[in-house]
Amino acid sequence: METVNLEGIPCQVLRRSGRRVRVAFRQGRLRVVLPRHVDPRQVIERHRDWILEKHEWFRRQRLLADELELCRRSNDEFVALVRALSGKYAGLLAVRPSGIGFRKMRSKWGSCSVKGKVNLNTWLQVLPDELVAFIVFHELAHLRVRNHGPGFKALVRSQFPHCRDLDRQLKLYSLRIL
Secondary structure: OEEEEEOOEEEEEEEEOOOOOEEEEEOOEEEEEEEOOOOHHHHHHHOHHHHHHHHHHHHHHHHHHHOOOOOOOOHHHHHHHHHHHHHHHHHHHOOOOOEEEEEOOOOOOEEEOOOOEEEEEHHHHHOOHHHHHHHHHHHHHOOOOOOOOHHHHHHHHHHOOOHHHHHHHHHHHHHHHO
């Protein structure tokens, strides 16, 4: 993989077939996806102001993330918390998951399969109770509404009216641990 520097900011360059150029930050890392024939330096220079602004924003977010406290729970305590929350919210939502599993995920906190199985990221173990509750509710709500449309958002907001703040907190935690 090719790397180009912009004022000390490393940029991963990925070459793909196709014509689209994409410049994006993923988890605070700059990535440029280019067709094989395009010079990355020209693309980076064209987007220079945006890249520098976004990089500074991520730097500030990382500083905030570094100040977050992580919870210390044993595996048994964590599983008990998830069981209690899933029982409470499954009853509230009138749903029944086919199972609840745990696994390490690199980019998300949870998922819900078409067959009704909820998978939760093992890193949830270090998050505050309210954020664990928010994720459990979110995934169980997908058993009622399969997408993230207005109906889903209204359902989540009914239980967590401050869900936007919780989403922001989760993004900070993901910068810290994912």
